[in-house]
Amino acid sequence: MKQPHLFDKIDLQLIRTLHTLLTERSVSKTAMRLGQQQPAVSVALKRLRELTGDPILVRSGTGMVPTDVGLKMLGPVTQILQSAESLFSPARPxxxxxxxxxxxxxxxDTLDPLFLPFVMARIKSLAPGCRVEVHALSAQAQYAHDxxxxxxxxxIGNWAQPSEELHRAELFEDEVVCLVSSKHPxxxxxxxxxxxxACEHIAPTPAYPGWRGVIDEHLDRLHLSRHIAARCAHFGLMPRMVASSLLVLTTGRQYCQRFLQGAExxxxxxxxxxxVPFPKMVYYQLWHERSHxxxxxxWLREQVKISASQLPHPQNSHLT
Known part of the structure; x- marks a missing residue:
């Protein structure tokens, strides 16, 4: 016959009784503290003695004192109760x-170039002890799985139809425009x-097998097709490639306009x-039920939201 596992004989209430016996050093005081009858505590002490093979408490004069084994048990028993309290207590703010x-x-990386720096600066100013890792959405990325x-x-990104399996919140919308060389006809x-x-277009390298991107997905729905003459995995380099060629970059105004003003x-x-008319590009943040x-x-999602709201609004004056 299979012997029952030791853990099958132990429950949290028994651990709590052991801790109280070791600290109160009295069956009667333990019963009062736990709101139990004294015979019930005596039965629990008997079970504990059988499990440990040690008396745990022995008489000394008019009272009781823990044995050496009992004293060594006090530390671990206290840790178990503290861990259990932490495990099942409401989450702290x-x-x-x-x-x-x-x-x-x-x-x-099609985001407004100011956006992630805003997010990083905000997190590090409010939570200086926290680390922040920014990962790319590459061809190998499986973000839903991750x-x-x-x-x-x-x-964070833009999708025509974000995954229904994930939670999502809209961050901002962006108008679709074209970035070209000032010498483009x-x-x-x-x-x-x-x-x-018919122009020569530059587009991102597919983020994953079968990826089309919001521009070409919309063209597919219109039964149209553009001439993609170049692809690049580094979106941040595309504006400079456009400046020295006749390539056309079609993307959000906020991204493009940062390369026409300021440090960029x-x-x-x-x-x-x-x-060709396009709907607004909508940028979202997505997250899993696991962290909902x-x-x-x-708190992190709130900082992302606030950072998005603080982005400078694009000015129409830069549109030819």
Whole structure:
């Protein structure tokens, strides 16, 4: 016959009784403290003696004292009860000033170049003890899987139809425009939808097998196809590639406009309206049910949301 496992004979109430016996050193006082009858505590002490093979408490004068084995048990028993209390207590509020979390963010590099620096600066100013890791959404990325496994905490990007299996929140919308060289013929004479489709376009390297991207997904729905003459895995390099060629980069206005102003300004670029109508590009943050109720993850998502709201609004004056 199979012998019962030791853990089958132990429950948390028995551990609590043991701790109280060792600290009160009295069966009667233990019974009063636990709100039990004295015979019930005596039965528990008998069980504990059988399990340990030690008296645990012995008489000394008019009272009782723990045995050497009993004294050695006090520390571990206290830790078990503290761990159980922590395990089943309501989650404590997240205190960013004291936190030591590691936040893992996966993000598309098609985002406004100011956005992730805003997120990073905000997190590090409010939670200086936390680490922040920013991961790329590459061809090898399986963000839904990684969110579910806890490898990343939040994914930020734009999708025509975000995964229904994940929680999501909209961050901002962006108008679709075209970034071209200031010497591109369309800057002088304009263009028609057919002209735009026939141009040499530059597009991102597919993020994963079968990936089309929001621009080409929309064109597919319109039964249109553009001429993609170049692809690049590094979105941040595309504006400079456009500036020195006749390539056309079609993406969000906020991304493009940062390369026409401020530290990233490039005088060889121009913005043009896209002659094919596109819906607004919508950027989301996505997360898994696993972290939906986590206080730390909620705080992270709030910082992402606030950072998005603080992005400078694009100015129409830069559109040719």
């Amino acid at each position: 997240f205190d960013p000033s004291e936190a030591r979390e590691t936040f893992r963010i996966a993000a598309s 969110l579910g496994q806890g490898l990343i905490d939040v994914v 369309a800057v002088r004479r304009g263009w028609t939808p057919d002209d735009w489709l 300004s490039h005088s060889g670029l121009a913005l043009l309206p896209c002659p 109720s986590s206080a730390a993850a909620k």
